[in-house]
Amino acid sequence: MAxxxxxxxxxxxxxxxxxxxxxxxxxxxxxxxxVDAALWIPARVPGTVQDDAQDAGLTPDWTxxxxxxxxxxxxxxxxxxxxxxxxxxxPPGGIARLQFEGVDYACHVYLNxxxxxxxxxxxxxxxxxxTDTLAPEGTNRLVVIVEPAPREQGQIGRTxxxxxWKARFAYDWDWCVRLVPLGIxxxxxxxxxxxxxxREVQVTSSLSxxxxxxxxxxxxxxxxxxxxxxxLQVRAAVRFAGAPVASAETRVLASGGSTGCAQRVAIEAPxxxxxxxxxxxxxxxxVVGLYSDAGELVDERIVSFGLRRVRELANDGAPEGALPYxxxxxxxxxxxxxxxxxxIHQLYGRDMPERYERWLRLARDAHCNLLRVWGGGLxxxxxFYRLCDQLGILVWQEFIQSSSGIDNRPSEDPExxxxxxxxxEKMIPRRRNHPSLAIWCGGNELMHDDWRPLDDSHPAxxxxxxxxxxxxxxxxxxxxxxxxxxxxADPAKVGQxxxxxxxxxxxxxxxxxxxxxGIDALLHSEFGVEGAANLEAMCRANTEACxxxxxxxxxxxxxxxxxWIHREKLEGLFGPLADxxxxxxxxxxxxxxxxxxxxxxxxxxxxxxxxTIPWQFNESWPNxxxxxxxxxxxxxxxxxxxxxxxxxxxxxxxRYDKLSWRPGETFQAEVWLNHSLPAAPQCxxxxxxxxxxxxxxxxxEARLPAPAAGxxxxxxxxxxxxxxxxxxxxxxxxxxxxxxxxxYLFSTAEAPIFAPLLSAPHTTLRAERQGxxxxxxxxGEAVALFVRLEDAGGAWREFxxxxxxxxxxxxxxxxxxxxxxxxxxxxxxxxxxxx
Numbered sequence: 001m002a003x004x005x006x007x008x009x010x011x012x013x014x015x016x017x018x019x020x021x022x023x024x025x026x027x028x029x030x031x032x033x034x035v036d037a038a039l040w041i042p043a044r045v046p047g048t049v050q051d052d053a054q055d056a057g058l059t060p061d062w063t064x065x066x067x068x069x070x071x072x073x074x075x076x077x078x079x080x081x082x083x084x085x086x087x088x089x090x091p092p093g094g095i096a097r098l099q100f101e102g103v104d105y106a107c108h109v110y111l112n113x114x115x116x117x118x119x120x121x122x123x124x125x126x127x128x129x130x131t132d133t134l135a136p137e138g139t140n141r142l143v144v145i146v147e148p149a150p151r152e153q154g155q156i157g158r159t160x161x162x163x164x165w166k167a168r169f170a171y172d173w174d175w176c177v178r179l180v181p182l183g184i185x186x187x188x189x190x191x192x193x194x195x196x197x198x199r200e201v202q203v204t205s206s207l208s209x210x211x212x213x214x215x216x217x218x219x220x221x222x223x224x225x226x227x228x229x230x231x232l233q234v235r236a237a238v239r240f241a242g243a244p245v246a247s248a249e250t251r252v253l254a255s256g257g258s259t260g261c262a263q264r265v266a267i268e269a270p271x272x273x274x275x276x277x278x279x280x281x282x283x284x285x286x287v288v289g290l291y292s293d294a295g296e297l298v299d300e301r302i303v304s305f306g307l308r309r310v311r312e313l314a315n316d317g318a319p320e321g322a323l324p325y326x327x328x329x330x331x332x333x334x335x336x337x338x339x340x341x342x343x344i345h346q347l348y349g350r351d352m353p354e355r356y357e358r359w360l361r362l363a364r365d366a367h368c369n370l371l372r373v374w375g376g377g378l379x380x381x382x383x384f385y386r387l388c389d390q391l392g393i394l395v396w397q398e399f400i401q402s403s404s405g406i407d408n409r410p411s412e413d414p415e416x417x418x419x420x421x422x423x424x425e426k427m428i429p430r431r432r433n434h435p436s437l438a439i440w441c442g443g444n445e446l447m448h449d450d451w452r453p454l455d456d457s458h459p460a461x462x463x464x465x466x467x468x469x470x471x472x473x474x475x476x477x478x479x480x481x482x483x484x485x486x487x488x489a490d491p492a493k494v495g496q497x498x499x500x501x502x503x504x505x506x507x508x509x510x511x512x513x514x515x516x517x518g519i520d521a522l523l524h525s526e527f528g529v530e531g532a533a534n535l536e537a538m539c540r541a542n543t544e545a546c547x548x549x550x551x552x553x554x555x556x557x558x559x560x561x562x563x564w565i566h567r568e569k570l571e572g573l574f575g576p577l578a579d580x581x582x583x584x585x586x587x588x589x590x591x592x593x594x595x596x597x598x599x600x601x602x603x604x605x606x607x608x609x610x611x612t613i614p615w616q617f618n619e620s621w622p623n624x625x626x627x628x629x630x631x632x633x634x635x636x637x638x639x640x641x642x643x644x645x646x647x648x649x650x651x652x653x654x655r656y657d658k659l660s661w662r663p664g665e666t667f668q669a670e671v672w673l674n675h676s677l678p679a680a681p682q683c684x685x686x687x688x689x690x691x692x693x694x695x696x697x698x699x700x701e702a703r704l705p706a707p708a709a710g711x712x713x714x715x716x717x718x719x720x721x722x723x724x725x726x727x728x729x730x731x732x733x734x735x736x737x738x739x740x741x742x743x744y745l746f747s748t749a750e751a752p753i754f755a756p757l758l759s760a761p762h763t764t765l766r767a768e769r770q771g772x773x774x775x776x777x778x779x780g781e782a783v784a785l786f787v788r789l790e791d792a793g794g795a796w797r798e799f800x801x802x803x804x805x806x807x808x809x810x811x812x813x814x815x816x817x818x819x820x821x822x823x824x825x826x827x828x829x830x831x832x833x834x835x
Contacts, residue, residue: 336611531591
């Protein structure tokens, strides 16, 4: 008989909050109807009880104002889920298994009043044989009791006290609130099979050194019921785009509960899977069928996989003993252009495929080739990995361990070591078939008490490394991030920085550039710059009258971004900021400038530096200020657009020492050119200095080949600074034929140095729209500062360019998709347009 899968997920569940252990006292599994029907609320699975409580009006919108505090009680209750379903046809010899892909965190499962079992752990699937428990006729009653959330460390605590793996960020972190999800957070199904079925299929591959041949290993784990041995055929077929490529067939005698069947096939001239920007994301399918000796299909699995080889190479000029951090994919060195990824939603349980696709396409379009899934969050969902496979985004997945401030080292208790081995052995097989998965890592910022990163000699990391080597030997392993002799980026530690973190804030109009010009990290896997949220997001999630002032005197700002309040810093650069809109503009410019410079500085050190991974791409709830570049609602901040430019394959950049200059000084900068690919096309690279009226004050052009997969200094800028009518100027870099110019803003004013930007000469913009193309022209007599396009209603759109300067007489065409619906066009010094 063939397998039948009956989905039990959906919106036809009910859930009931109870005081801890009340469910046990009431023996609720025997008669759920003893509780008044009005007290049950509708529930969705997968999901969280917090979502269900809000939908039913038990709690307010947790994202709004200070409302999350009124929702914290939800994690202190037990929650009883109830689902009824009909018994499916069960043929002679058929076996019914109730399968849970994930419950957060601890639960007790009852079917028709029978206790099936208890489970603890959110990242591992579990199942029960319910063949003899299903109602012979009529309706089955499934009761799942989810216990209150376990006690756990938030951001501040002791890592050595952690004893379980549950997403720690939700217990309170600098970029989210305390709201701890609970619930059935992954799929539930009833599977009806014969006495044999496929428990798991693993696909491995190896490529010949010249990449012209692939060996594919297909290993099936066959589960059997009963003591009798069963003769079975395992037929494996590999196909590409629906066409057969290779096949194998093996007869096995399955017995003893679990039988393995390993097959190998060869693929000549394989289509390779490449990271974003380097080639196609070729995906094959392995179709594994389990057949009876009579030829009847018993079970079938289809596994998507890719053929690629990922290695680590030593960094250029690396200190002795340093780990290798340079990624090599299919024989090509790949500079890591990454981002740190946090859970896509504080309440991460519900299916959110559109949200995942929007966020990850934004990452792909920003030339990102790796996402680091941070260790205080999740083993990311299957939908995340599937999209990363399709989009060419490599994944660095950390196990669920993180720093805690007071101490940052995992427990060495033998019971904890047994626990994490068990968790890793269940987690690794769930994601190892994905070609996007490149790195397993022991956790985030795990350190000795003197703040030196831990290494594989720590017992917890040794356990996890052994699990990876045994269960997923194709993947790379890193003990923790950062790693090496020092944890943080610091110019005073040149020669000691291996994989380092920090800083996470803008360091000043001189200090920021001294820091990023002075470090020599082999990998910069976490750093950031703070910035205010989009104004539309602020107003969407808060009472507008409560948004001012944006400082530590405002309880709302303390609740939604206390670590990232920087009004004093901003006003030191821009002068007094009298309204929220101006504050947001100034804050977001500073984030864009600071983050772009950090990325470009790391790229200029290629291949001494293996990559750059800013903190953070997204946010899990709507902060008023934070370090993310995509907001909670899926809208980019200005920093996203400047980082997207900084990650372009062919990219000019400027190296400079400060933003503030004075008349009579000689402005000095270096022009660099970075190219991601091995080819070396001929380029025309120019630089110009413009005043804010758009007049060209100096400039040069050079023709030269782009550096082959490297970075090179291509010009030096030296310009004696005159008195300027508006004390600010623009350094403009351009690669002919490569799109919009790249602009850097500098000041010649006394402090506050950027006050002139807030009173820049007015200009006018003309905006026209035809289909998906928006044409913008500066028809005035001053540089239009920070031209920005946004959907007027907050809908998701894709723009080909955004947040740029437009000189007088300049025209630019921007692709906008979808084409319909109003778009708002703004600039700091021009009237807004709605087109």
